[in-house]
Structure formats: C-alpha cells, structure tokens
Amino acid sequence: MKSKIPQFLAFISGVVILVAAFIPHTPFGMFEETLTNWFMIISSFAILLGQSSLIQSNLAKISQKAPDWKYHIATLVSFGAMLIFGLLWGMENTPGILGQGEKIAENLGAKPFDYLFEYAFMPLSSTMFSLLAFYIASAAYRAFIFKTFESNLLLITAVIVMLGRTSFATVLTSWIPDSLHFLRLPELTDFIMQYPNTAAQRAILISAALGVVGASLRIILGIERSYLGGDK
Amino acid sequence: MKNLHLILLFLLIGIFAFATSEGTETYTAEDAPWDDGTAVLHRWNLSAKWEFLSLQKADSLGVYQEIFNEFSPSGQFKETGLNPDTKYQYRLVAYNKERSDSTSLFSETTTQQQWFAMNKLPLLILLVIVCSSVLYYILSARKGKELFIRRISGLDSIDEAIGRATEKGKPILFVPGISDLGDIQTIAALNILNQVAMKSAEYGTEILVPCRFSMVMSAARETVKDGYLKAGKPDAYKEDNIFYVTDDQFGFVAGVDGIMLRELPAANFFLGAFWAESLILAETGFTTGAIQTAGTGQPHQLPFFVVSCDYTLIGEELYAASAYLSRDPQQLGSLKGQDFGKLLTIILILAGIIAEIAGLGWFKNFFEGVF
Numbered sequence: 001m002k003s004k005i006p007q008f009l010a011f012i013s014g015v016v017i018l019v020a021a022f023i024p025h026t027p028f029g030m031f032e033e034t035l036t037n038w039f040m041i042i043s044s045f046a047i048l049l050g051q052s053s054l055i056q057s058n059l060a061k062i063s064q065k066a067p068d069w070k071y072h073i074a075t076l077v078s079f080g081a082m083l084i085f086g087l088l089w090g091m092e093n094t095p096g097i098l099g100q101g102e103k104i105a106e107n108l109g110a111k112p113f114d115y116l117f118e119y120a121f122m123p124l125s126s127t128m129f130s131l132l133a134f135y136i137a138s139a140a141y142r143a144f145i146f147k148t149f150e151s152n153l154l155l156i157t158a159v160i161v162m163l164g165r166t167s168f169a170t171v172l173t174s175w176i177p178d179s180l181h182f183l184r185l186p187e188l189t190d191f192i193m194q195y196p197n198t199a200a201q202r203a204i205l206i207s208a209a210l211g212v213v214g215a216s217l218r219i220i221l222g223i224e225r226s227y228l229g230g231d232k
Numbered sequence: 233m234k235n236l237h238l239i240l241l242f243l244l245i246g247i248f249a250f251a252t253s254e255g256t257e258t259y260t261a262e263d264a265p266w267d268d269g270t271a272v273l274h275r276w277n278l279s280a281k282w283e284f285l286s287l288q289k290a291d292s293l294g295v296y297q298e299i300f301n302e303f304s305p306s307g308q309f310k311e312t313g314l315n316p317d318t319k320y321q322y323r324l325v326a327y328n329k330e331r332s333d334s335t336s337l338f339s340e341t342t343t344q345q346q347w348f349a350m351n352k353l354p355l356l357i358l359l360v361i362v363c364s365s366v367l368y369y370i371l372s373a374r375k376g377k378e379l380f381i382r383r384i385s386g387l388d389s390i391d392e393a394i395g396r397a398t399e400k401g402k403p404i405l406f407v408p409g410i411s412d413l414g415d416i417q418t419i420a421a422l423n424i425l426n427q428v429a430m431k432s433a434e435y436g437t438e439i440l441v442p443c444r445f446s447m448v449m450s451a452a453r454e455t456v457k458d459g460y461l462k463a464g465k466p467d468a469y470k471e472d473n474i475f476y477v478t479d480d481q482f483g484f485v486a487g488v489d490g491i492m493l494r495e496l497p498a499a500n501f502f503l504g505a506f507w508a509e510s511l512i513l514a515e516t517g518f519t520t521g522a523i524q525t526a527g528t529g530q531p532h533q534l535p536f537f538v539v540s541c542d543y544t545l546i547g548e549e550l551y552a553a554s555a556y557l558s559r560d561p562q563q564l565g566s567l568k569g570q571d572f573g574k575l576l577t578i579i580l581i582l583a584g585i586i587a588e589i590a591g592l593g594w595f596k597n598f599f600e601g602v603f
Contacts (some may be wrong), residue, residue, distance in 0.1 A: 007517055015391030021349075021352070022348060022349055022352050023347060023348060023349070024266065024268035024269075024345060024346050025268065025345040025346060025347050026268070026316070026345060029268040029345070032520050037256045042447070043412065043446070043447055044345075046446035046447045047446055048446075049449070049450060049476075050443075050445070050449060050476035050479075051476075053446070053449060053475050053476040054475070054476050054477075054478075056472065057472055057476075059263075060472060062323050067494055068490075068494055071490070098326035098382050107295040114337065121480075123568055124482075124483075125480065125481075125482045125487075127234060127510065128482035128485055128486050128500075128512070129482055130482075131512055132508060132512055133509060135511045135512055135515040136511060138509075138515060139511060139514075139515055139536065139539040139540055140539075140542075142539060143419060143539040144518070163582075165399050165420045179377075192415045201531045201532075204534065204546060204547040205531060205547070206574075206577055207546075207547045207548040207574060208529040208531075208548050208550075208551070210362065210531070210570045210574060210577070211420075211547060211548030211549075211550065211551030211552060211570060212416050212529075212551060213359070213362055213363065213366070213570070213573065214366055214551060214552070214566045214567065214569060214570040214573075215416060215419070215420055215423075215551040215554075216416065216554075217366050217367075217566060217569075218404055218555065218563060219362060219419065221370075223370065223562050223563055223564065223566065224423060224554060224555070226422065226423040226425075226426035226455060226458065226558075227323075227422040227423055227451060227455060228451075228454065229428075229451075229454030229455055229457060229458045
C-alpha cells in the first residue's frame with residue numbers, strides 16, 4: 001500500500017500533465033502551474049528536514065572528533081548566526097522579532113543578515129566560482145595534449161575557436177583575399193560554432209528528449225519504482 | 233463594337249481596383265489561434281507616407297491606452313496577458329512626423345480558450361508513435377522476447393569502480409546532481425543510485441550521498457535503503473551517509489569538494505543535472521585519483537565531464553542507465569522503444585532535408601506547427 005499510493009499519484013499527475021500540454025482550455029491550462037505550486041509548498045516543509053540533517057551530521061562529526069572537525073563547528077556557528085540575525089532583525093525590508101534594527105543598520109551600513117550575506121557569503125561564493133578558470137585551464141591542458149587523432153583534432157579546433165574569438169585573429173588573417181574569406185579565423189570560428197557544434201548539441205538534445213519520454217513512461221506506468229524506494 | 237466597350241470597361245474597373253487595393257490600409261486584431269485565450273494577434277498594413285504608429289486598447293471606461301508603438305509599414309504584434317473570453321476594442325493611429333496628418337483604424341475581437349492546441353499536433357503524433365513503440369517493446373519483453381541492447385561502458389564500469397573502492401577500503405561518493413526532485417535528471421540519478429547502493433551493500437562499501445535539496449535527500453534515503461534491502465543487508469544501511477549540504481550552488485560545491493579531499497572516496501559518481509560547478513567537482517575528484525563516472529542531460533556540461541572523468545553517460549544514456557543496470561526485461565523493452573524513436577527522428581531529418589531541397593516547404597511548416 002505504501003508504494004501503491006505514490007505510484008497511483010505519479011500515474012495521475014503524469015497523465016494529467018501530458019493531457020494538459022495539448023489542451024489550453026481551463027482547467028487543463030492551469031494544471032502545470034498548480035502542481036508546481038504544490039511542489040513548492042511541499043519543498044518548503046522539507047527545508048526543516050534538511051536543516052535537521054545538517055545539524056545532526058555536523059554534531060556527529062564534532063562529537064566523534066572526525067578529521068578536520070573544527071570546520072564542522074564553523075558550519076554550525078555560521079548557520080546559527082545567520083538564523084539568529086535573520087530572526088531578530090529580518091532581512092532587506094522584512095522586519096524581524098526586534099523590528100528593523102535601525103541602529104545596528106546605521107553602524108554596519110546594512111542589517112546584520114544582509115551585511116554577512118553581502119560581505120561574507122557573496123565573496124566566498126564568488127571565490128568558488130572563480131576557481132573554474134583554473135580548472136578549465138588544467139582540464140583543457142589534459143584534453144589538448146597530443147595523444148590520439150581525436151585529441152589532435154580537438155586541439156586544432158580549440159586553437160581556431162579561441163583565436164577566432166579575439167581581435168588578434170582578424171589581424172592575423174586579414175591578408176587572406178576576399179575570394180577565400182571563409183578561411184579567415186573569425187569566419188572559421190563562426191562556422192565551427194554554427195554547424196558542427198550546433199549539430200552535435202542538437203543530436204544530444206534529441207536523444208536526451210527521447211530518453212526523457214522513455215523514462216517518463218516507465219515512471220507513469222509504474223515500471224520504474226526505484227525513486228520511490230522500491231516495492232516496500 | 234459593344235463587346236469592345238465592355239472589355240474596355242472591365243479593364244478600367246480592374247486597373248482601378250488594383251490601384252486602390254495597393255493603397256488600402258488595413259488593421260485587424262484577432263484572437264491568437266490555439267491558445268488559452270490570453271493573447272491577441274494584431275496585424276497591419278499601412279501606407280508608406282506614415283512614419284509613426286500608436287496601437288491602443290480601450291480600457292473599461294472606453295479610453296484608449298497605448299500598448300505598442302514600434303513603427304513598421306506592415307507588421308504584427310502579439311499582445312499577451314489578457315483575460316480569456318473577453319471582448320477587447322483596439323485603435324491603430326498612424327501619423328507623420330509633424331503630426332499634421334493621421335489616420336485611425338479600428339478593430340475588436342473576443343479572446344477564446346481553445347480545446348486543442350492545433351500547433352502541437354505534430355508533437356502529439358510523434359509522441360503517440362514513440363510511446364506506442366515503447367509500449368509495444370515493453371509488451372514484447374513481457375512475452376519473453378529477447379532484446380539486444382548495446383553495451384554502455386560507463387555503466388559496465390560501475391562494478392569495477394565499486395570493487396576498487398572495496399579493495400582500497402574507501403567510500404563511494406554519489407552526487408545526484410544539483411537540481412530538485414522536479415527534474416527528470418534527478419529522478420534518473422536516483423534510479424541509478426538504487427542500483428549503485430545495492431552493489432555497494434553487496435560489496436560492503438560505504439556510500440556517501442550529499443544532497444543540495446531536502447526533497448532529494450529524503451528520496452535518496454528511501455532509494456539507498458531499498459538498495460540495501462534488495463542486497464539483503466538492511467542493517468548496514470546508514471541514514472547519516474545521505475545528508476543535506478546547502479541549497480546554495482557554490483556552497484554545495486565547496487562542501488562536496490571538502491568531502492572528496494577529506495574522505496578520499498575511491499569512486500565518484502556525478503549523475504544528474506549539473507551546471508557551472510561540473511568541472512570544479514570533476515577536477516577535484518580527478519586530483520584525488522578516484523575513478524569517476526559522470527552523466528548529465530546538459531549538453532554544455534558534457535565536455536567538462538568527458539575531459540575530467542573516466543566514463544561519461546551522454547544524454548539519453550543517463551535516462552537509460554537504471555533500465556540497463558536492472559536488466560528488467562520490461563525496462564529494457566522501453567529502451568528498445570526509444571531506439572525506434574531515434575530511427576524515426578533520423579528518417580524525419582533526412583526526409584526534411586530532401587523536402588527542403590525539393591522546395592516542399594509544407595513538410596517543415598507542418599513540424600513547426602504552421603498550417
């Protein structure tokens with residue numbers, strides 16, 4: 001019974017959404033939006049579950065003195081600080097339990113929650129994102145090393161595209177006569193991006209879309225039940 | 233002679249009609265076809281002497297309010313966000329630069345909700361064909377028909393990856409993407425997680441599943457628990473190993489990177505929806521020396537995974553993985569149905585190319601929903 005009800009709900013939801021995609025008339029046209037709203041409501045309840053998991057797992061690591069357990073203290077302290085500041089003085093225009101906290105905001109320049117978000121969280125997040133530049137360099141180095149025919153092809157293509165995206169490419173190939181203009185690097189780059197690249201991406205997208213159809217059918221028909229925790 | 237006069241008369245009438253029709257200014261507002269009654273399509277054809285236009289809609293008091301003013305001698309504009317089954321009145325005012333001369337054209341229409349989105353007819357036909365083929369192969373598999381499914385090396389390597397983790401006494405890391413449970417890629421990842429959990433339970437290897445969303449964590453716990461049950465080792469299941477990290481994208485990446493560097497998992501699985509963080513995760517995993525399997529339906533992230541991971545599931549392979557690993561005949565039948573869909577797509581693409589070369593525009597128009 002525990003698995004039958006979710007399977008039945010999955011079947012009904014799947015069929016309704018599928019039918020609604022082809023019927024714009026009320027009430028079918030609003031099913032997708034309504035179900036999305038329901039999903040958001042359920043998600044907001046689940047946040048509590050996530051928070052309790054966060055506290056439990058970090059407390060366990062601290063009590064077990066796991067490797068680098070001090071980082072887990074930092075996590076819990078950060079979590080607690082943001083929660084308390086948010087509850088006491090709110091964020092942006094939303095007041096907290098103690099109101100808007102005008103005096104603190106005057107000294108800090110922003111509410112404590114917003115201050116920490118702007119000057120601690122955002123720089124940390126940006127730092128993580130900026131790591132991408134270095135990782136791209138190291139990954140590209142590995143990908144472009146002369147090894148096989150494919151990696152050579154990749155290297156040549158990458159050099160053309162990278163150069164073609166810079167103004168240097170125009171300078172480098174401007175001497176090529178107009179009759180052979182397609183050999184100029186910016187035009188070669190556009191060709192690579194517009195035809196082989198787009199064709200390959202579309203092939204992946206089409207096959208992925210067919211995969212989605214197959215996976216959705218398996219879920220709607222109840223053949224695929226792993227995501228529900230099986231047949232328990 | 234009389235006949236000649238008649239011919240001349242018809243000729244003059246024809247010339248007059250042609251001359252006047254060329255200078256005719258038209259404006260129509262029509263209910264947008266095959267929609268939910270919330271849009272109106274405006275079309276106009278103005279004389280070349282006008283330089284500006286103002287498209288206006290009458291409000292509840294009958295006062296005209298401007299809704300569009302980008303001039304073109306002939307064009308169309310789709311107005312959205314309207315109420316269904318409501319009558320709307322419009323006025324199009326065209327004028328010259330000095331505003332010394334102008335013309336006003338009026339139109340009205342009633343928005344209507346449609347019972348079928350006719351522009352989606354080709355999609356419906358294709359969906360019915362593909363779904364029918366999937367169902368046909370599922371039924372064939374149920375009857376015991378042997379189906380050949382091509383090998384997917386990324387999935388065949390799962391045993392090898394788990395075996396290596398067991399030998400090294402290190403855990404397995406499984407990241408089910410960074411999207412919520414509403415994404416089919418996450419569902420596909422959870423289905424694979426079930427098989428991976430079952431195998432890791434058989435081998436007695438720990439599995440760590442950091443989750444970005446609470447709902448995913450909840451579903452992942454059930455999925456892993458089921459895998460351990462299937463392996464006959466429910467006591468080995470540790471709920472704390474499937475945990476929530478944070479909703480923030482790069483906060484999550486920092487957390488998972490930390491786990492990779494501290495716990496040094498011997499096998500990493502990055503399966504599901506990934507965006508900018510894909511390379512950060514995969515490269516960190518690469519530096520730890522873990523055997524890595526990745527898979528996503530996001531074409532932009534695939535090159536990053538291909539470079540940094542040992543095996544990559546490309547597009548549909550991610551969705552096919554669970555069926556492939558389970559070896560359940562019914563699920564394998566659905567994969568065969570998908571293959572038929574691919575064959576159909578190839579045939580349609582080739583037919584489309586031939587039709588376009590032959591100048592048969594109706595073929596392309598039909599699939600674009602233009603009838």
